[in-house]
Amino acid sequence: MSVQERKQRERAERERLIVATARELAEQQGWDAVTTRRLAERIEYSQPVLYSHFRGKREIIGAVALEGAAELAVAVRAAAAAADGPRARVAGLARAYLDFAARNPAVYDALFQLDGGLAFAQEDTLEPLKDAFAALLESLGEVTGDGVDPGLFTEVFWASLHGLATLTRAGRLPPEDIEPRVELLVDRLAVV
Amino acid sequence: MSVQERKQRERAERERLIVATARELAEQQGWDAVTTRRLAERIEYSQPVLYSHFRGKREIIGAVALEGAAELAVAVRAAAAAADGPRARVAGLARAYLDFAARNPAVYDALFQLDGGLAFAQEDTLEPLKDAFAALLESLGEVTGDGVDPGLFTEVFWASLHGLATLTRAGRLPPEDIEPRVELLVDRLAVV
C-alpha cells in the first residue's frame, strides 16, 4: 500500500500549497484578487482541482483563517512569556495582537471579517480558534479583577483590541499612535 | 426654468429611492443580495439609470453609510440627553450604539465593514461621519480623565464598542449578555 501512501502525501502537500498560495495572493493583492482562476493558475493546476480539496472558496478562506489562528496564539503566548509581571504581560499581549493584525491583514480578515464558514464559540468550534481565545485568557485572567468573570473580561478586552485593529487598518486611526492607545487600554481595563 | 427644476426634483427623488431600496434590500437579504439587476428591478428602472446617479455599487453603499451615520449620531445624542450625570450618559451612549448596530446590521456594515469609498478621519471626510464622531466625543469628553486627550479616549472607547458590535453580530458573543459587558466597559474605561 505504499503507492496509496505516496499519493496521500502528495495530495496533502498540494493542499498546503493551495492554502499557502491563497494566503500569499491575498496578502499581496487583497482577497478580491484571490479568484479560483488565478489561484489555479498559480498552483499550476486547473480550477476543478481546488474543488477536490475544498467545497469552495469559503473553505479556502477558512483554512487560511485556521492557520492564522494558530500563529496568533503562538505570537500572543510568546509576548506574554517574554514579559515580567501581569501588567507587562497584558501590554505585551495587546501589542503582539495588534502587530499580528497589522502584519497579516489578509489573514486577519480571513479570521474575523470574511465568511470562512467557521463556527465560533460553539461546541463544534475547531481547536485552533478555541486555543487562540485560550491564549488570551491565560494572561488576561490575571488582571480580570474581583467579581468579574474572566471569560467575560477576556471577551471585552479582545473586542477592544479587535476594534482597534479594524479601525486602524481602515485608515481611521493613525498607525503611529498605537502605543498610547495600548497604554490607555491596559491602564484602564486591567486590574493589577 | 420651472421645467428644469421639476426634473431636478424628480431626479433627487429617484436618488433617494435608490438609496432607500438598497438599504431595505440589504437589511432584508444581506448586501450580497443587493445586485445592480435586482436593485434596478425594484426601483422599476434599468441598470444604467443607477450609473447616472452613482459611479458604481460602492457609491451606493457609501450613500447608505452616510444616511446611517446621521441616524447613529441622532441616536447617540438622544440617549445621552435622556440620562442624568456623566456615567449614565456614557452607559446610555454605549447601549444606544450597540442597539443601533444590532437593529441596522446592513447599515452598520455599510458604515464600517464594507468599502463604501468613503474617506475617514481626513480633511475631505464628509460631514455626517465627522458629526457621528463628534456625538461620541461630546459625552465621552466628560469622562476622559486627566492627562488623556479626549480624542484619543473617544477613539479607544469607540473601538471597544465597534469590537463588541462586530463580534456580537458574528455570533461570537451571546446577545443576551450585552448589559454586563457595557457595565464592565463603562466601569473601567470611564473616569467619573
Add this chain to the structure above:
DNA sequence: CTCGCCTGTCTAGCGATGCTAGAATCGAAT
C-alpha cells in the same frame, strides 16, 4: 509484458455579477 479499468485531471460551459456602448425614445423649444 499487455490489457482494461479506474482514479484523477482538464476542457468547456452555465448562470450570475458589475459595468458600458450604442440604439431608441421621449419631451422641450422653436
Add this chain to the structure above:
DNA sequence: ATTCGATTCTAGCATCGCTAGACAGGCGAG
C-alpha cells in the same frame, strides 16, 4: 408640427464561483 438634445433602454462584455462530461495516465490482474 418638427427638430434636436437629453434620457432611458436593450444588448453585450469580461469576469466571477462552480460543475458536468470528456479524456488520459498509471495501477493491478492475467
